Amino acid sequence: MLKLRKLNAYYGTSHIIHDLDLDVRKGEIFCILGRNGVGKTTLLRSLLGIDTRTRGSIELDGVDISEAPTYKRAQFGIGYVPQGREIVPGLNVLENILLGCNARSDGRRDVPPLVWTLFPFLKEHLTRRGTNLSGGQQQQLAIARALATDPRVLVLDEPTEGIQPNVVADIEKAIVSLNRDHGLTVILVEQKIRFARTAAQRFVILEKGRVAAAGAAAELSNELVRKHMSL
Amino acid sequence: METFVIGLSIASILFMVALGLAIIYGTMKVINLAHGEMVMIGAYVTVLATKHLGFSLYWCLPLAFLITAAFGLVIERTVVRRLYGRLLDTLLATWGIALILQQLIRIHFGLALFGIQIEGLGSDLQNVPVPIELQQSFRFLGANIPAYRAFVFTIAVLLGAVTWWLVYRTRFGNQLRAVSVARNMAAACGINDQRVNALAFAYGSGLAGAAGVLVSGFKTVSPDMGTPYVVDAFLVVVAGGVGNLIGTFVSAGILGEVQSFVATWLNDVYGRTVLFAVVILILLFRPQGLFVIKSR
Numbered sequence: 001m002l003k004l005r006k007l008n009a010y011y012g013t014s015h016i017i018h019d020l021d022l023d024v025r026k027g028e029i030f031c032i033l034g035r036n037g038v039g040k041t042t043l044l045r046s047l048l049g050i051d052t053r054t055r056g057s058i059e060l061d062g063v064d065i066s067e068a069p070t071y072k073r074a075q076f077g078i079g080y081v082p083q084g085r086e087i088v089p090g091l092n093v094l095e096n097i098l099l100g101c102n103a104r105s106d107g108r109r110d111v112p113p114l115v116w117t118l119f120p121f122l123k124e125h126l127t128r129r130g131t132n133l134s135g136g137q138q139q140q141l142a143i144a145r146a147l148a149t150d151p152r153v154l155v156l157d158e159p160t161e162g163i164q165p166n167v168v169a170d171i172e173k174a175i176v177s178l179n180r181d182h183g184l185t186v187i188l189v190e191q192k193i194r195f196a197r198t199a200a201q202r203f204v205i206l207e208k209g210r211v212a213a214a215g216a217a218a219e220l221s222n223e224l225v226r227k228h229m230s231l
Numbered sequence: 232m233e234t235f236v237i238g239l240s241i242a243s244i245l246f247m248v249a250l251g252l253a254i255i256y257g258t259m260k261v262i263n264l265a266h267g268e269m270v271m272i273g274a275y276v277t278v279l280a281t282k283h284l285g286f287s288l289y290w291c292l293p294l295a296f297l298i299t300a301a302f303g304l305v306i307e308r309t310v311v312r313r314l315y316g317r318l319l320d321t322l323l324a325t326w327g328i329a330l331i332l333q334q335l336i337r338i339h340f341g342l343a344l345f346g347i348q349i350e351g352l353g354s355d356l357q358n359v360p361v362p363i364e365l366q367q368s369f370r371f372l373g374a375n376i377p378a379y380r381a382f383v384f385t386i387a388v389l390l391g392a393v394t395w396w397l398v399y400r401t402r403f404g405n406q407l408r409a410v411s412v413a414r415n416m417a418a419a420c421g422i423n424d425q426r427v428n429a430l431a432f433a434y435g436s437g438l439a440g441a442a443g444v445l446v447s448g449f450k451t452v453s454p455d456m457g458t459p460y461v462v463d464a465f466l467v468v469v470a471g472g473v474g475n476l477i478g479t480f481v482s483a484g485i486l487g488e489v490q491s492f493v494a495t496w497l498n499d500v501y502g503r504t505v506l507f508a509v510v511i512l513i514l515l516f517r518p519q520g521l522f523v524i525k526s527r
Contacts (some may be wrong), residue, residue, distance in 0.1 A: 048415075051415065069423075069425070071418045071420075074418065074419050082416065082419070088417070099417070100420050149421055
């Protein structure tokens with residue numbers, strides 16, 4: 001469904017991603033692993049076309065979107081949950097969720113029922129400032145906002161980083177449920193090997209902007225982890 | 232009381248110009264030095280429309296709004312769009328645009344080269360006929376209030392209210408606010424941020440144009456009349472706290488009144504001097520401006 005060919009990405013003049021080939025299949029959770037600074041976030045940001053320049057092709061369902069502006073990519077079906085959540089200050093919880101509706105092609109402007117099923121607590125906080133929620137709640141709000149874009153593929157950047165442990169379980173459960181119960185394709189940047197092993201079908205490990213290892217989740221051996229991920 | 236009302240009308244003009252500047256700066260972090268020229272163009276629209284089309288001052292308001300908004304749109308599309316994220320370059324480029332616009336008025340949009348002169352353009356000073364009912368004054372709380380000053384104030388309040396509604400109560404306003412605080416995330420939510428930029432620039436310019444119509448009613452119109460306004464409006468925005476409607480409103484009020492009262496007691500030069508002093512004091516004690524949204 002998502003096909004990257006010879007993708008190169010740059011931040012200003014620094015070359016971060018080198019000739020990357022990647023295939024994400026429909027209906028899977030695809031996990032991107034690697035140490036800090038190997039280009040995981042940059043890779044996601046180049047999928048969205050945020051602050052990066054790219055060469056090479058990014059094909060989503062057969063359409064090359066590598067030249068499209070960010071908002072068109074969102075409208076085309078990439079739902080983005082960024083690192084640090086980026087809840088919009090000044091907007092309340094409901095407005096933050098509905099922001100995602102700008103990407104919908106059917107013109108609907110309501111919260112998808114799925115959001116209430118996954119994160120029922122959001123319903124009690126609709127009129128609160130989004131930025132007044134706790135970190136974990138903000139993360140769930142960010143996922144809700146991405147779901148409101150009615151995405152074909154959900155892209156999450158370390159969704160459980162820096163979040164209190166009891167909420168981490170909720171978020172992980174929600175991501176797995178989105179994929180298993182609702183058939184949503186998920187691309188996940190993750191540092192937690194345990195979650196990658198249980199949730200993902202396939203993985204890739206990046207090193208210095210290149211693929212160091214890739215395969216099915218079962219092949220994510222301790223040896224690979226030691227070699228490419230331990231400090 | 233009279234002084235207060237004059238101050239109120241100065242404040243009204245300041246508010247409208249500053250509001251446009253603040254919207255443009257808030258949305259795309261561009262300081263538009265050609266903003267004062269939008270005031271000037273608004274005034275010239277009034278001169279031309281009253282002279283050649285027989286428009287009354289009232290109808291010049293929407294007309295000037297549309298024309299300056301169109302100017303703003305073109306400036307954004309052709310120049311500013313290419314310079315996002317480069318503050319110094321946009322300063323220079325918009326200043327250049329300001330100079331070009333002033334000279335275009337002086338040379339009758341180039342027609343002077345062919346010996347064609349349009350009455351109302353050129354380097355001369357122009358005056359605008361004010362509708363008779365606005366030349367009167369009325370008594371209010373025992374004071375003589377010039378009707379025109381009250382009119383200016385009403386329009387400013389009206390446009391302020393419309394702007395507030397637009398920003399806080401419409402879908403476009405939601406998009407505008409999202410783009411101004413989190414551009415990338417807004418785009419990732421499917422908001423066409425380029426379109427929001429262009430419309431915000433056009434709207435901000437339109438506000439300045441409408442202010443220009445009102446200015447033309449009590450000041451002579453000349454090609455370089457816009458320059459002081461961009462300075463004053465910038466002071467208002469900075470003193471009020473960047474990106475804040477209420478802050479712009481209050482600080483325009485304070486600065487307008489300060490200028491008016493000091494100018495009445497002493498003279499205009501002192502009025503300006505004290506105005507600058509007040510801004511410096513505000514910034515000394517509240518470097519973020521009077522009102523700031525804590526954006527976290």
